[in-house]
Amino acid sequence: MIDLLKQAVGVMQDAGAQFCDARYQKVNRTIIQIVDGGVRSLAEDLTGGLCLRARSSGSWGYASTNDLDRKKVFLAAERAASNSRLGSSKGILIPASKAQRRDLKAAVGLHPSKVPLEEKLALTKDLEKAQRISPQIVNSTAYYMDSVRTNWLVNSFGSELKWEEVRGRLFGQPVASDGIRTELFYNIVDGTKGFEMFKSLDLEEFGRHCGKEAVGMLSAKKCPFGEQVCITDPSVTGLLSHEVMGHASEADEIIKKRSFLSTVVGKKVASDLITMVDDGTVEGAYGSIPFDDEGTPSSRTRIIENGVYRGYMHSLETAAEMQVRPTGNGRAQDPFRRVFVRMTNTYFEAGDWKLDEMLEGVKFGVMTDRFISGMEDPVGGGFEAKALRGFLIENGKVTDVLRSFTLTGKALEILKTTDAVGKDIRLDGGTCGKGNEDFVPVADGGPYCRSRIILGGG
């Protein structure tokens, strides 16, 4: 494969590309879905393809195919080079970097390819069954996914890379109904680890807990509306880090001044308690990658340090434009999608508060528990997150369960009100789309944080 990619790079160079790369990706994926005791889906898929990318001036040309016929690959290489000349974007040359030659296998305990499909199926069935703890559970779903992504990349600086990424996810989601109301709950275990992360689970407890909480949601109350003291749990804290502060710290948004953080390096933007990073090297986290899709090793980027804004995430192109080092954030969904600046694992670092201490200081407020979704707003710095549920806090104690609600406000105003940051962090995996498409695996999270936030809905 490397030889074919090297030749394709040669074709693009001969066709006038100032910089170019060729990457091939192959993904073996297993998906299992068990619903109400039956196998709804069990599939083993093979996806992938070849992406040829050429840069002329400041514009990119791409050609992607999964036909590996040599002549067609070379024709695609020529097309990538000619497509790059159709753009009108100007830019500076990407400076040459030292050629790398690496061949990395994923460092996992139990590689998914070594685990019989029967064992994965049995595990998923067990999780589904364990959720059915009450007649009020009207529907139970367990979902298992593992993927082994093998990447080959050659670029015009002479790098020749091959690396493997292994991801897994196990998801339980029961639905409860009392005949009038219907509610759901979920729990997820995921990461860039092997099957060992599932083998170590107490599936009975995992499923039973989901079922119990779904039933408990039937008596959940409506969330108080308006601006409230709100303790965000790690998953909702993660949405604030990823959706608002993270997307606005992607350097492509900075260069075109589409970020409310475009001019804040060195300035105080948050409470002293806030430190935030993007770190693609976190062992086992869902967004971790050895290299980005341009072959840059992943790294840890300090974005906010003790409330002071420090810097941005970069691809090769944005690093060249801003004359800094690339940070390993040039990523693509797959070989059929373009590369641009994307996050990896984005999170707030821990403080020193215990959750009990944070609760004690709240006369009336709300604590979130798990997210449903969130949305970026790099232009306006607005925060929007939907929590799966929450808890009402009265006089320092949790008194009621609250059904799903929405959090909103201006991120920097929220962060300036943060007066307590928890001492433990957790990262949750997921996929991030930028502009409604181009989905890449990421994680986000942080500790429990106490701030003032506008709440509503439910």
Added chain:
Amino acid sequence: MELDEFVGPAIQAAKKEGAQQVEVYAVSARTCSAYADDSKVKSVEEKSDLGIAIRLLRDHRFGQSASMVSSVADAEACARNAARVASLLPVEKTFKCFPLPDKPGAWARCSDENVRGVENRELAQLIRDIIGATVEAGKVKVPNGVLRAGHIQARVVNSNGIDVCRDSTLVHLRVSAMTEGINPGEGAETFYSPRINDLDPAAIGKRLRQKALSSAKAKGYQGRMQGAVIIPPGDLAEMFSGSVSFALNMESVNRKRSPWAGRSSQTVADKAISFTDDPTDERGVLSSPFDDEGVPTKKKELVKDGVLRGFVNDAYNAYKSDAPMTGNGVRRSPMELVGQWQMPVSIAPLNMVLRKGDQSVDDIVSSIDKGILVDSFAAPDVHPITGAFGLEVRCGHLIQNGSLTRTVKHCLIAGNMFEALHKVRAVGNDVVTSLNYNLPSVCFDDLELIGSE
């Protein structure tokens, strides 16, 4: 490679593995895209893929697999894998037979020769035209956007005699504009059509500029009110996809998740609300004479004058609920053609049409004492099971005594879609295509607007 070169060998390979019934979904797709970035054409891409999804029944056990295809051997390996998967599963109690051949559904013109032959150069020029129509030097720019045009050939073959081909095209645009300077405002436009000549760069540019300028005037809303809310078609399509489509989906019914389960012939919405799934409509980007299981499609009234008339299903859920197949088993996206063979069959309306009203948005505004006309939400999603929503307004215009007053942002509109459908004040006449919906703006009464204190 062509589709026909590997479909037959895949079926043969499945039969050799002992499959009694086989279904092959084979796809060849080509897409070109031009990306705008900071008011320039940044990237131009072309992509093509070939893929196959195989489902089979072997000894009453169901197996499936999907694979990219660069050789006949890939397709044969996919078939063997599907057979191996089947061997691990218990006897399938629901899905006993792939669909049988039937008369084709109504013909829908879902392929445009101008898209089939589109050149990258033309797409780059079109997005340049949109940028040109939007940009106002020093005031408004185009930070990002994508224009995509694609052509797909799909063939569905099963061992019960179904052998159908679909040739369709898709043009999709998503582009934003923003004002320059301090506290910028941003607006976005989308476009969905099988045809490229429907795209009007000048009109899109004009609307984009207006949205960005309008958004720049927005101030944070303080306080709280209850009133009428007018939601524009694009955001409404996303809200309905997560609520109405979910409620009408027979899988949701079978899994006891649909709030409309068991409510056939009952009132589920105001009389002004009628939803029809119309795959014969040439505006629909998923319109086609058969679905992706080869089942003929037809026009279906799902909600008529507020009364629930039916649900949509795929073959599995038709068997599960002992209902006729409606031809809504799909493996397609209204935004992208490449990679569709990777998608499992799921249930979706092919072209959901909300019956339009006779009032313009201006007419509706003039009838409202207190409310808001929404330009855009951050993420217009609705909790599918409960219908609850709390949506951040990115840009909206307050309405007082029939007139627009201030432009606001950073506030929530809260409510419940399944309740709001009973409180429809008016349905507009400004129909657009968005995702797999054709719909106008709708005004709902009694929703909450929540701002900071």
